[in-house]
Amino acid sequence: MTAALRRHGWSYLFVLPTFSLFVLFTLLPVAQGLVLALQDARVTGGTFIGLANFGTLADDPAFRQALGNTVLYATVVVAAQVTLALVVASLIQPLGARSRVFYRALFYLPLVNSAILVAMVWRWIFNPNPFGLANAALGTLGLGPFLWIGSSDQALLAVILSAVLTIPGGGVVLYSAAIGSLPRELYEAADLEGAGPFAKWRHITVPLLRPTTLYLVVVYTILAFQVFERVYIMTNGGGPNNATITIVQLIYSTAFQFGRYGLASAMAVVLFVMAIVVAIAQFRSLRTDVEY
Amino acid sequence: MSSIRRRLPVHVLLLVAGALSLFPLYWLFLTSLSPTQYVVRVPPEVVPRELSVGNYQRLFETTPIVRWLVNTVVIAGVITAFHLLFDSMAGYAFAKRRFPGKDVMFWLIVSTLTVPAQVTLIPVFFILRALGLLDTYPGVILPGLADVFGVFLMKQFIQTLPTELEHAARVDGASEWQVYRHIIVPLSRPALAVLAIFTFQRYWNAFIFPLVILRDPAKYPVQVGLATLQGEFNTDYGMLMTGAAVAALPMIAVFFAFQRQFVEGIRIGGVKG
Numbered sequence: 001m002t003a004a005l006r007r008h009g010w011s012y013l014f015v016l017p018t019f020s021l022f023v024l025f026t027l028l029p030v031a032q033g034l035v036l037a038l039q040d041a042r043v044t045g046g047t048f049i050g051l052a053n054f055g056t057l058a059d060d061p062a063f064r065q066a067l068g069n070t071v072l073y074a075t076v077v078v079a080a081q082v083t084l085a086l087v088v089a090s091l092i093q094p095l096g097a098r099s100r101v102f103y104r105a106l107f108y109l110p111l112v113n114s115a116i117l118v119a120m121v122w123r124w125i126f127n128p129n130p131f132g133l134a135n136a137a138l139g140t141l142g143l144g145p146f147l148w149i150g151s152s153d154q155a156l157l158a159v160i161l162s163a164v165l166t167i168p169g170g171g172v173v174l175y176s177a178a179i180g181s182l183p184r185e186l187y188e189a190a191d192l193e194g195a196g197p198f199a200k201w202r203h204i205t206v207p208l209l210r211p212t213t214l215y216l217v218v219v220y221t222i223l224a225f226q227v228f229e230r231v232y233i234m235t236n237g238g239g240p241n242n243a244t245i246t247i248v249q250l251i252y253s254t255a256f257q258f259g260r261y262g263l264a265s266a267m268a269v270v271l272f273v274m275a276i277v278v279a280i281a282q283f284r285s286l287r288t289d290v291e292y
Numbered sequence: 293m294s295s296i297r298r299r300l301p302v303h304v305l306l307l308v309a310g311a312l313s314l315f316p317l318y319w320l321f322l323t324s325l326s327p328t329q330y331v332v333r334v335p336p337e338v339v340p341r342e343l344s345v346g347n348y349q350r351l352f353e354t355t356p357i358v359r360w361l362v363n364t365v366v367i368a369g370v371i372t373a374f375h376l377l378f379d380s381m382a383g384y385a386f387a388k389r390r391f392p393g394k395d396v397m398f399w400l401i402v403s404t405l406t407v408p409a410q411v412t413l414i415p416v417f418f419i420l421r422a423l424g425l426l427d428t429y430p431g432v433i434l435p436g437l438a439d440v441f442g443v444f445l446m447k448q449f450i451q452t453l454p455t456e457l458e459h460a461a462r463v464d465g466a467s468e469w470q471v472y473r474h475i476i477v478p479l480s481r482p483a484l485a486v487l488a489i490f491t492f493q494r495y496w497n498a499f500i501f502p503l504v505i506l507r508d509p510a511k512y513p514v515q516v517g518l519a520t521l522q523g524e525f526n527t528d529y530g531m532l533m534t535g536a537a538v539a540a541l542p543m544i545a546v547f548f549a550f551q552r553q554f555v556e557g558i559r560i561g562g563v564k565g
Contacts, residue, residue, distance in 0.1 A: 010468035011391035017374075018382040018443055019397055025438030026404050029415035036414060088309065091302050099303075105551050106310040110317055112547045112554070114497035116515045117536035120522065121316040124323065124529050129332075133319065136335045167313040173558045226408050229499055233522060248410050248500075255414050256504055268411045279406050 037269045041262035053266035063267065065242050066250040073160055073246065074224035080164040081220050082213060085171025090201060092172070093179045104176060108169035115229035122162035123149065123234045134158075155239035159230050171216050178212040179205060218282040222275045228252065247271050320540065323533035324348070331530035347534040357538055359510060360517035367429065367502075367513055368495035371436040375491045376484055378437065383446025384476045388455065398447075401440045410500070417504055427507045435505075436495055442487050445560060449483035450476060486557040489550050496543055514539045 005012070037053055039046035057063045092103045110118075125133045128150035135145040148158040182205065190200050228248040231237065237253065238245040247267055255264035319338075323331055327344040330337075351357055385391070386398050416435050417426075425431035457475050466474070477484075499515045506512055509520065518535050525531040547554060 008389075008391035011385050011389045011394070014381040014385035014389070014472070015397060017378045018437075018440070019401075021378075021434065021438045022401060022404075022440055024419070025416055025435045026407075026412060026440070027400060029412035029419065030404060030407055032415035032418070033411050088306065091306055095299060095302070101555075103306055103310070104555055106306075107313060108551075108554060108558075109544070109547060110313050112493060112543045113317070113540050114499065114515050114543075116497075116499055116518050117320070117539050118316065120518065120532055120536045121320045123522075124533060125316065125319065127527075127529075130334045131332045131336055133336050133338075139335070165312065166316075167309055169313075170558050173555055177559050222406060222408065226410060228410075233519065251410055251413070252500065252504075255417075261414050261418075265414050268408075268414065271408050272411045275406055275408055 033265050033268055033272075036262055036265035039262040039265075041260075041265070043259040043261075046262050049262070053263050054270075056263060057266055057270065062242055062245060063247075063250060066245045066247045066267075067270070069156060069244060070225055070227065070246045073156070073163075073227055074221050076160050077163045077224050078217060078220045081168040081171060082216050085168045085175050085216065086206070086209070086213070088167055089172045089175030089179060090205060092176055100176065104169070104173050107167045107172045110166055111169045116233055118166075119162070119230045119233035122158070122230070126158040126162070126234070149235050149239065149244075152240040152243035155235050155243040159227075159234055159244050162230060162234065163224075163227075168220070171220070174212055174216065175209065178209055182208050214282045214285055218278050221278045225271060225274055225278075317540070320533050321537050323529060324537040326530060328530045331533075347530040348538075351531060351534045351538065355517075355521060355535065356510065357514070357517065357535060360512050360514040361538070361542070363429075363511060364496055364513040364515075367432055367436075368492050368498075370433050371495045372488055372491040374433075374437050375442045376488055379442035379446045379487060380450075380477060380480055380484060381472065382443045383448075383450050383480075384472055386443065386447040387450035387453075388458070388476075401443060404440065405444065413500065413504060416501075420505060426505060427511065429511065431505045432502050432513075435501060436498070442491065445487055446480065446483055448560070450480060453479050482556070483560070485550070485553050486560060489546070489553045490557050492546070493543065 036046070038048055038050060040049045040052070088103075088107065092100050095103070126148040128135075128145070128147045130136065130139070130145050132145075132148070134148060138144040138146065146154055149155045186204050186208075187200055190204060195203070226248050227246050231239070231244045231246050231249045232252075235244040237249055247270065251264045251267045251271070254260050254267065322338075322340055324347050325343045325345070326340065326347075327342055328346050328350070330342065331347075386394065412435075420426050420431045420435070423431075425434070453476070457479075458471050461471050461475050496513075497515060498513065499519070502513050503516050503519070506516065509517070512520070518532075518539055521532055521535045
């Protein structure tokens with residue numbers, strides 16, 4: 001042991017600060033989170049109650065609503081984001097290098113802002129009054145006014161629209177880099193066959209970008225599962241009749257407003273499992289990719 | 293010439309998409325600069341008739357926004373500084389050095405990369421409470437030092453550096469620390485720049501952890517402060533948009549100053565939060 005320390009002391013010194021902080025504030029908390037999920041932990045400690053918290057969740061209409069909203073939000077938003085990123089990156093690619101740099105920056109700029117202030121603007125845009133911008137814009141088409149965040153039917157739609165209406169700049173950059181590194185020979189061969197630009201895109205570009213697509217689907221899905229600030233700000237933490245409640249919003253209120261830490265930890269475990277399932281699904285489809 | 297004409301529709305389409313994407317930001321600044329009595333108009337005016345800094349005066353006079361901005365710079369700045377030091381040290385060890393337990397440690401780190409942050413929120417809250425660090429700056433900063441994305445980034449980068457320089461320095465009698473400090477750190481500048489930008493942005497925008505850990509409004513970072521403005525000035529959109537504008541400006545300035553690092557960072561690190 002001491003010999004190892006003398007030989008490798010520097011290596012351990014180099015990893016020590018990061019690794020000890022990682023153990024204390026990530027590794028232990030993950031383990032403790034799993035334990036808390038099996039406890040009836042209230043403001044002060046808790047007793048072991050097995051899987052009872054998960055039974056409570058299964059019967060809890062608010063949690064079911066949160067789960068359904070989160071999955072619906074993630075499905076629509078991720079489908080839109082990945083499609084938009086692919087289309088925009090494909091449009092940018094044939095342009096000159098300077099245009100590419102310009103457009104990547106243009107599409108990334110809106111994303112440097114915090115979820116909080118973005119949600120504040122969307123709340124202002126989707127407010128239910130005639131002076132709300134969304135209502136005014138639709139009003140010129142003879143539609144509305146809509147109640148948006150003031151209505152249990154439309155609040156989730158407003159939250160989803162706020163996410164869908166922004167071009168996902170990160171995805172554009174990743175797709176753009178991936179398209180740039182695709183082998184040119186395939187396109188030259190397709191040119192010889194007389195394939196048009198759309199046919200080349202459809203039959204060469206899109207299939208070859210599959211690894212990037214899968215990566216983006218996974219990352220965007222896991223991020224979408226964690227949607228919180230939009231709901232917290234746009235709809236005061238859940239909207240009318242819990243119309244926009246999401247899992248993280250419910251974790252926050254269950255733990256830090258109602259002191260039911262065990263139950264909230266069980267919700268966090270559900271979220272964790274959802275993230276793992278998505279990651280495994282990606283791994284699987286990448287593996288089948290190799291097979292043909 | 294013909295290629296420009298052919299590409300014109302593409303440019304128009306992309307510019308329209310970009311304008312739509314940027315529009316909320318434009319609307320934010322426009323609302324903040326409207327005279328208070330004209331913020332609410334039917335129909336809303338997308339092109340301003342009159343601009344005023346009245347909302348900004350009200351904001352700075354009636355809210356601790358300056359204090360919140362200073363808090364955010366301190367919190368995000370300290371977290372970033374420690375990440376640059378610790379992540380480059382650990383990244384160097386994982387990339388270039390051999391020691392017992394290395395693979396297990398790195399595997400543990402990688403295996404937590406997909407864990408949603410909310411999973412650790414409640415236990416971290418308990419740990420900080422046990423340490424007496426709730427409602428303190430160290431309570432917000434310490435958990436921020438535990439995210440391991442930077443270790444991963446630095447390891448990937450340092451792996452690509454040539455090993456000969458290190459050997460040469462050791463032959464010349466350099467200590468292990470000097471090898472790290474005078475060979476690895478200077479060569480890692482591009483990755484460190486990306487890490488600095490990403491970390492600063494991440495903690496400038498952080499919300500749920502400080503929301504849970506801090507109680508005293510004087511300690512709030514700006515995002516948490518903004519959320520409390522929302523409660524206080526519920527429908528005073530002039531005030532709310534001005535607060536949001538003041539919080540947005542520093543990040544936008546950072547973006548224009550370091551665009552290349554942002555784009556480079558996504559390419560190296562993926563679309564992390």
